[in-house]
Amino acid sequence: MEEFIHRYGEEHGLPFEVESFSDGSQIVERDASRFDIILLDIEMPGMNGMEAAHKLRAADADVVLVFVTNMAQYAIRGYEVGALDFVLKPINYYTFSVRFERAIHRAQKRESGQVLLNLPDAVKRISTREIYYVEVQNRMLHYHTEEGEFVLRGTMQQAEQQLERYHFVRCNHWYLVNLRHVTEVRRDTVIVAGQELEISRRNRTAFLTALTNYVGGDR
Structure with a gap:
C-alpha cells in the first residue's frame, strides 16, 4: 500500500508523508488529528483494526478511516465508526487508487485555516x-x-x-x-x-x- 500511495502521488503531483504501524495499539497512542487518512487492516496482532477505529474515532471525529480486509462482512460494522470505504484483498493498484482518491477528497474537506x-x-x-x-x-x-x-x-x-x-x-x-x-x-x-x-x-x-x-x- 505504501508503494501504491507514492505511485499515486507521483502520477498526480501530490507529495505524501506515510507512517506505518504493525499493531492497532501503536496508532491509537498517536495524535489521530495529525493524520489526514488512516488505512486500517482489520486483522492485526494485539488490537485489531475495528478496535483501533473505535478509539481513533473517539479521539477525532473527522479523520478519514479506510479499512483493508479480506472479510467483506466488516463493511456493515464500518458504519459504527464512520469508515469511508473498504479495500478488499488481494489489493491491486487500480482498485486502491479509486478508493484512495475518494479518501483524499474527503480529507480535503477537513481543511481549515x-x-x-x-x-x-x-x-x-x-x-x-x-x-x-x-x-x-x-x-x-x-x-x-x-x-x-x-x-x-x-x-x-x-x-x-x-x-x-x-x-x-x-x-x-x-x-x-x-x-x-x-x-x-x-x-x-x-x-x-x-x-x-x-x-x-x-x-x-x-x-x-x-x-x-x-x-x-x-x-
Whole structure:
C-alpha cells in the first residue's frame, strides 16, 4: 500500500508523508488529528483494526478511516465508526487508487485555516472550523462562532473572499454559511448550528449545489 500511495502521488503531483504501524495499539497512542487518512487492516496482532477505529474515532471525529480486509462482512460494522470505504484483498493498484482518491477528497474537506478578526478593541485569531456563519448588518460583520458572536466592520465580499476556500457559501445576501455546520435544509431555509436562515431564490441553486458537492462529492 505504501508503494501504491507514492505511485499515486507521483502520477498526480501530490507529495505524501506515510507512517506505518504493525499493531492497532501503536496508532491509537498517536495524535489521530495529525493524520489526514488512516488505512486500517482489520486483522492485526494485539488490537485489531475495528478496535483501533473505535478509539481513533473517539479521539477525532473527522479523520478519514479506510479499512483493508479480506472479510467483506466488516463493511456493515464500518458504519459504527464512520469508515469511508473498504479495500478488499488481494489489493491491486487500480482498485486502491479509486478508493484512495475518494479518501483524499474527503480529507480535503477537513481543511481549515486561521483568520484574524479586527475587533474594535482587539485582534482575535479563530479557526474557520469554529465559525458557524457570518451575517452582515449595517456594514458590520457578525461572526457567529463556537465561542460566541464577534462584531467588526467589513463587507460581505471581504468575508466571502477570505472564507470561500473553506466551504463557506451564501444562502442569501445577508448570510455566509459554513457548510460544515449545516444540519438540515427545509423548503426555503437552512439550519446552521440550530439557527434557521433563509435561502433566497437567487442563491438557492448555487447554495444547494455547493452543499450537495460538499456532502456527496467524494462518492
